[in-house]
Amino acid sequence: MMSLTNTPSANRLHIAIFGKRNSGKSSLINAITGQEIALVSDVAGTTTDPVYKAMEIHGIGPCMLIDTAGFDDTGKLGEQRVEKTRQAMDKTDVAIVLFGDCYTDYEQRWIEELNKRKIPVVAVINKGDILENIPEISQHVWEKFGLKPIVTSALSRSGIRELIDQLIRALPEDFEQKSITAHLVHKDDVVLLVMPQDIQAPKGRLILPQVQTIRDLLDNKCVVVSTTTDELDTALAALAKPPSLIITDSQAFSTVYSKKPPESKLTSFSVLFAAYKGDLAEFVQGAAAIGSLTEHSRVLIAEACTHAPLQEDIGRVKIPRALRKRFGEGLQVDLVSGPDFPHDLTPYDLVIHCGACMFNRKHVLTRVELAREQKVPITNYGVALAYLTGILDKITL
Numbered sequence: 001m002m003s004l005t006n007t008p009s010a011n012r013l014h015i016a017i018f019g020k021r022n023s024g025k026s027s028l029i030n031a032i033t034g035q036e037i038a039l040v041s042d043v044a045g046t047t048t049d050p051v052y053k054a055m056e057i058h059g060i061g062p063c064m065l066i067d068t069a070g071f072d073d074t075g076k077l078g079e080q081r082v083e084k085t086r087q088a089m090d091k092t093d094v095a096i097v098l099f100g101d102c103y104t105d106y107e108q109r110w111i112e113e114l115n116k117r118k119i120p121v122v123a124v125i126n127k128g129d130i131l132e133n134i135p136e137i138s139q140h141v142w143e144k145f146g147l148k149p150i151v152t153s154a155l156s157r158s159g160i161r162e163l164i165d166q167l168i169r170a171l172p173e174d175f176e177q178k179s180i181t182a183h184l185v186h187k188d189d190v191v192l193l194v195m196p197q198d199i200q201a202p203k204g205r206l207i208l209p210q211v212q213t214i215r216d217l218l219d220n221k222c223v224v225v226s227t228t229t230d231e232l233d234t235a236l237a238a239l240a241k242p243p244s245l246i247i248t249d250s251q252a253f254s255t256v257y258s259k260k261p262p263e264s265k266l267t268s269f270s271v272l273f274a275a276y277k278g279d280l281a282e283f284v285q286g287a288a289a290i291g292s293l294t295e296h297s298r299v300l301i302a303e304a305c306t307h308a309p310l311q312e313d314i315g316r317v318k319i320p321r322a323l324r325k326r327f328g329e330g331l332q333v334d335l336v337s338g339p340d341f342p343h344d345l346t347p348y349d350l351v352i353h354c355g356a357c358m359f360n361r362k363h364v365l366t367r368v369e370l371a372r373e374q375k376v377p378i379t380n381y382g383v384a385l386a387y388l389t390g391i392l393d394k395i396t397l
Contacts, residue, residue, distance in 0.1 A: 019098030021070030027154035091363035123149035270382025289377035295328030
């Protein structure tokens with residue numbers, strides 16, 4: 001298992017703590033971690049932007065705790081803080097909702113939203129060492145939401161073990177990290193990785209999807225051979241027999257496909273991550289919408305990470321250029337990155353998302369579901385490039 005220090009944030013279970021201002025969210029996260037991670041104050045609204053803490057919890061494994069701003073914040077700045085809290089919900093696998101000495105419709109609205117998103121909820125009555133009406137609050141939470149709250153005290157750390165046990169019971173069925181490649185490989189398979197070392201992979205390092213795929217193949221007991229696109233012929237000639245599988249950067253699809261042995265399966269890092277992080281079937285169906293685009297269409301390209309524009313960037317340059325070459329220069333392409341994803345997708349004829357190596361799966365599926373609800377086709381970089389190259393029906397999904 002990957003160690004605490006090198007488990008990527010996107011591979012951790014995300015546990016978010018929601019509640020009104022001064023309900024003890026920051027104190028509780030400090031009690032869970034055993035560290036002074038979050039700033040604690042009697043002043044309402046101390047927590048502004050969500051605070052993320054990577055840690056390991058026995059029974060859960062690597063996880064990310066998210067301390068959010070109060071969902072009852074007010075005023076112009078308060079509205080912005082609440083929006084940040086709502087964005088944190090997009091990536092939440094399990095939610096903790098705090099109840100204090102009184103309850104309002106805030107808890108109801110947010111629990112309804114969490115239920116709508118199918119996010120498991122653990123109810124907590126915090127400050128159990130000072131509240132006097134705990135039985136009344138517990139009965140209300142049970143009758144209103146069907147949840148049996150855990151009573152905790154961040155000061156004495158009482159109830160923390162019970163809370164962790166409840167979190168374990170609430171974990172989504174698919175919380176265990178699935179394999180990236182197990183559906184395509186068998187023990188002792190030779191797998192050839194074609195990894196262009198261009199401006200997006202600066203000298204001295206590999207990009208995260210390549211590193212994670214290599215580790216996953218090794219975990220599956222495969223023999224891994226790596227090469228660059230310009231050395232593909234040499235790499236194939238050096239092998240005693242054709243590789244069982246070739247995994248390429250999506251940008252090199254056409255080159256690799258033209259040279260691959262007939263018996264070798266072909267896929268890309270981005271296609272693998274479409275299944276690992278998102279909904280591959282939805283992405284393949286969404287790619288079919290490319291064929292219906294026109295010069296008057298509007299396409300949204302979404303990047304998970306934020307970075308300075310790069311020469312020949314796949315999302316900012318190569319995909320827009322390929323689309324305009326096929327459908328005309330009038331085709332409009334908008335780009336968003338990081339958390340900046342529009343709530344209203346209806347102005348778009350297609351959404352093309354990156355491989356999302358920096359997002360957890362819940363975050364990607366939240367966006368997929370939003371597109372599905374609004375009946376806007378969505379696909380990802382690798383699937384879109386395979387379609388544009390004309391080999392989507394020839395690669396292994």
